[in-house]
Amino acid sequence: DIQMTQSPSSVSASVGDRVTITCRASQDISTWLAWYQQKPGKAPKNLIFAASSLQSGVPSRFSGSGSGTEFTLTITSLQPEDFATYYCQQAKSLPLTFGGGTKVEIK
Amino acid sequence: QVQLQESGPGLVKPSQTLSLTCTVSGGSISSDGYYWSWIRQHPGKGLEWIGYIYYSGSTYYNPSLKSRLSMSVDTSKSQFSLKLNSVTAADTAIYYCAIKIVGTFFDYFDYWGQGSLVTVSS
Numbered sequence: 001d002i003q004m005t006q007s008p009s010s011v012s013a014s015v016g017d018r019v020t021i022t023c024r025a026s027q028d029i030s031t032w033l034a035w036y037q038q039k040p041g042k043a044p045k046n047l048i049f050a051a052s053s054l055q056s057g058v059p060s061r062f063s064g065s066g067s068g069t070e071f072t073l074t075i076t077s078l079q080p081e082d083f084a085t086y087y088c089q090q091a092k093s094l095p096l097t098f099g100g101g102t103k104v105e106i107k
Numbered sequence: 108q109v110q111l112q113e114s115g116p117g118l119v120k121p122s123q124t125l126s127l128t129c130t131v132s133g134g135s136i137s138s139d140g141y142y143w144s145w146i147r148q149h150p151g152k153g154l155e156w157i158g159y160i161y162y163s164g165s166t167y168y169n170p171s172l173k174s175r176l177s178m179s180v181d182t183s184k185s186q187f188s189l190k191l192n193s194v195t196a197a198d199t200a201i202y203y204c205a206i207k208i209v210g211t212f213f214d215y216f217d218y219w220g221q222g223s224l225v226t227v228s229s
Contacts, residue, residue, distance in 0.1 A: 034215035036154075043203055043219035044154065050213040087154055091214035095169045096156040096207075 002026050002090050006099035012107040013078050021073045021102045023088035028068050032092040035064055035073045038101075039084045047086075048073065078104070109134035111204050113223035119198075120229050125191040129204030129220055136185045137162040142207035143180060143187040144216065147200040155200075159207055160187055194227045201225075 003026035013019050023033065031051035036044035046055045048064035051071055061076045075082055083106055088099040115127035129143070136143065145157040158168035160178040168176045172191065180187040191198060201222040208217045 031212075032214060036216070043205075043222055044216070045219070046215055046217055049215040053213065089154075089215070094167055095171075098154040098156070101153045 001095055002029060002093060002097055004088055004090055004097050004099040006086075006088060006102050008102060009100065010103040010105060012105045014107045015078055015080060017078045017107075019075045019078055019082075019104060021086055021088075021104075023066075023071045023073070023099050025069045025071075025090055025092075027092075029090045029092035031067050032090055033064075033066070033071050034089045034091060035062075036087045036089065037082075037084045038087065044087060075104075109206065109218045111206070111218055111220035113202060113204050113220045115223060115225070117224055117226060119194055119225060119227050121195055121227055122193055125194050125198060125202075125225055125227070126188065127202055127204075127223060127225070128186050128188045131185040131187075136180065136182050136187065140209050142209060143178075144205045144207045145178070145189045146203045146205055146216070148203070148222075149197075149200045157189065157191075157202075196227050199225065199227045 005024045007022050033051045035048040037047050038044040047058050047062050052064045063074050065072050085101045085103045087101050110132045112130045119125045142159040144159040147155050160166045160180050166178050175192045177190045201224050203222045204220040205216045206218040
């Protein structure tokens, strides 16, 4: 199985801050990576697919980059509604696997 | 807009079978490139992919659950289902149904149900 490791596991930030979350794959997954946002009590929501493609309706302050084994999700100018937990997920090979999550908390 | 809704018992006794159904509305369960998936989340923890079924009936199960798992699809009812047998407390989780959308250069979970909490307890 491909292991996905996210860092940090949590981050405290203020409204307006830039936040970067890293996801590392245990082997090359090219750009077969997606990012999700999950708020308490809700299902995850896709933000980014194919490592850097922004899902329709997702604000442009969200961006994804990377290929191979290292990927980043960046939120520029953090907004109150962005406080949530973020997960990466690889789609290179089965079984599909998720990172452990990064909780973005209010500072 | 496709919508998914999980249904099934919220409480299952240890050693019994957990059964959930996902009803699809606003879209065709026979759509090409749509893989009907199940994902679970243990309380306060991360996400675990359980497996998927295609409308043709082909399946892929996570090897960690494969021996206890079966999925089925009923295209006439626009439903797909999950059965997990011999459950233990470790199977207590929120179970989500979701659509995995696959294209030439992309593969991700697009639509999700609201989730169904299943507790395994006597």
